[in-house]
Amino acid sequence: MKIVLAPMEGVVDHLMRDMLTRVGGFDLCITEFVRVVEQLLPAKTFYRLCPELRNGAVTSSGVPVRVQLLGQHPQWLAENAVRAVELGSPGIDLNFGCPAKTVNKSRGGAVLLKEPETLYQIIKAVRDAVPKDQPVSAKIRLGFDDTSLVLENADAITQAGADLLTVHARTKADGYRPPAYWEWIAKIKEVTDIPIIANGEIWNAEDALLCQQRSGCQNLMIGRGALAMPNLAQTIKNNHAPMSWQQTKELLVSYSGYEIYSDKGRYYPNRIKQWFNYLKRQYPEAEAMFVELRKLKNADDIVRMLAT
Numbered sequence: 127m128k129i130v131l132a133p134m135e136g137v138v139d140h141l142m143r144d145m146l147t148r149v150g151g152f153d154l155c156i157t158e159f160v161r162v163v164e165q166l167l168p169a170k171t172f173y174r175l176c177p178e179l180r181n182g183a184v185t186s187s188g189v190p191v192r193v194q195l196l197g198q199h200p201q202w203l204a205e206n207a208v209r210a211v212e213l214g215s216p217g218i219d220l221n222f223g224c225p226a227k228t229v230n231k232s233r234g235g236a237v238l239l240k241e242p243e244t245l246y247q248i249i250k251a252v253r254d255a256v257p258k259d260q261p262v263s264a265k266i267r268l269g270f271d272d273t274s275l276v277l278e279n280a281d282a283i284t285q286a287g288a289d290l291l292t293v294h295a296r297t298k299a300d301g302y303r304p305p306a307y308w309e310w311i312a313k314i315k316e317v318t319d320i321p322i323i324a325n326g327e328i329w330n331a332e333d334a335l336l337c338q339q340r341s342g343c344q345n346l347m348i349g350r351g352a353l354a355m356p357n358l359a360q361t362i363k364n365n366h367a368p369m370s371w372q373q374t375k376e377l378l379v380s381y382s383g384y385e386i387y388s389d390k391g392r393y394y395p396n397r398i399k400q401w402f403n404y405l406k407r408q409y410p411e412a413e414a415m416f417v418e419l420r421k422l423k424n425a426d427d428i429v430r431m432l433a434t
């Protein structure tokens with residue numbers, strides 16, 4: 127079984143990837159999306175979103191990190207894919223799942239699920255441009271408004287030569303509302319022979335098992351669940367017990383050592399507050415502590431509170 131750490135824009139940056147892959151259980155990370163419009167982006171854009179490129183494109187614990195691109199122009203995506211791979215990204219992931227209005231309005235992300243032919247053109251252009259030994263993966267939802275095109279989309283992605291397909295088992299219209307329709311992944315598997323990764327609504331080891339049974343997929347991607355329970359991948363893969371609240375607090379304290387000073391000291395307080403929103407789901411203690419945490423503005427005070 128392989129477990130991929132999901133891309134999460136504004137949440138899972140290189141520091142979070144470092145932290146979560148140290149906790150372990152992940153085989154691959156996908157970066158937050160790099161937005162591609164009509165230009166070849168400078169190397170610094172890729173390094174900013176994926177500093178691991180300067181370090182062999184692996185996290186400090188050795189887990190590969192693949193760059194994700196989001197856009198609608200096959201040729202510009204292909205050129206930027208080549209650049210990302212030249213900078214060291216182990217393959218390219220293409221985002222066809224982003225529900226953000228601003229992104230969809232400019233024909234990026236999930237809105238392309240209405241256009242199987244465009245999916246085909248994009249993946250084909252990227253596949254043709256990137257060296258054969260570098261995988262091209264795509265990430266989709268089940269559709270935009272509904273699931274009517276999902277099999278056609280999966281077929282287009284397959285015909286275009288994608289090496290891997292991740293399916294977030296909800297439509298754009300479903301947003302992030304439970305449930306995730308894992309059974310749809312089993313239907314997709316009937317029309318494609320490329321490996322599939324099942325994604326959506328996996329919060330504990332039982333969910334993971336149920337997802338595997340319903341989707342017929344061994345390989346999983348987890349996002350919010352890994353923030354709610356930092357060792358979720360280990361509980362799924364290696365039967366570890368869920369991390370205790372005490373251990374989780376220690377992890378949060380060690381995260382303070384990751385402060386980005388150029389961010390005027392706000393990085394840690396902001397990210398910890400964001401992280402607590404996910405932790406509240408798993409740990410009742412986080413809910414209580416958040417009341418205090420909300421009032422704190424600097425890292426030292428937060429670390430002091432976490433150490434109590």
Ligand SMILES: Cc1cc2nc3c(=O)[nH]c(=O)nc-3n(C[C@H](O)[C@H](O)[C@H](O)COP(=O)(O)O)c2cc1C
Pocket residue numbers: 132133134135136137157158159194221222223224265294325326327328347348349350351
């Ligand atoms: C805050 C946030 C940011 C996300 N950013 C991305 C992104 O940049 N690229 C992408 O393909 N998916 C993105 N996603 C979707 C996740 O990768 C994943 O498909 C989704 O959260 C469902 O999986 P989960 O239930 O395990 O969280 C994002 C999701 C959230 C909640």
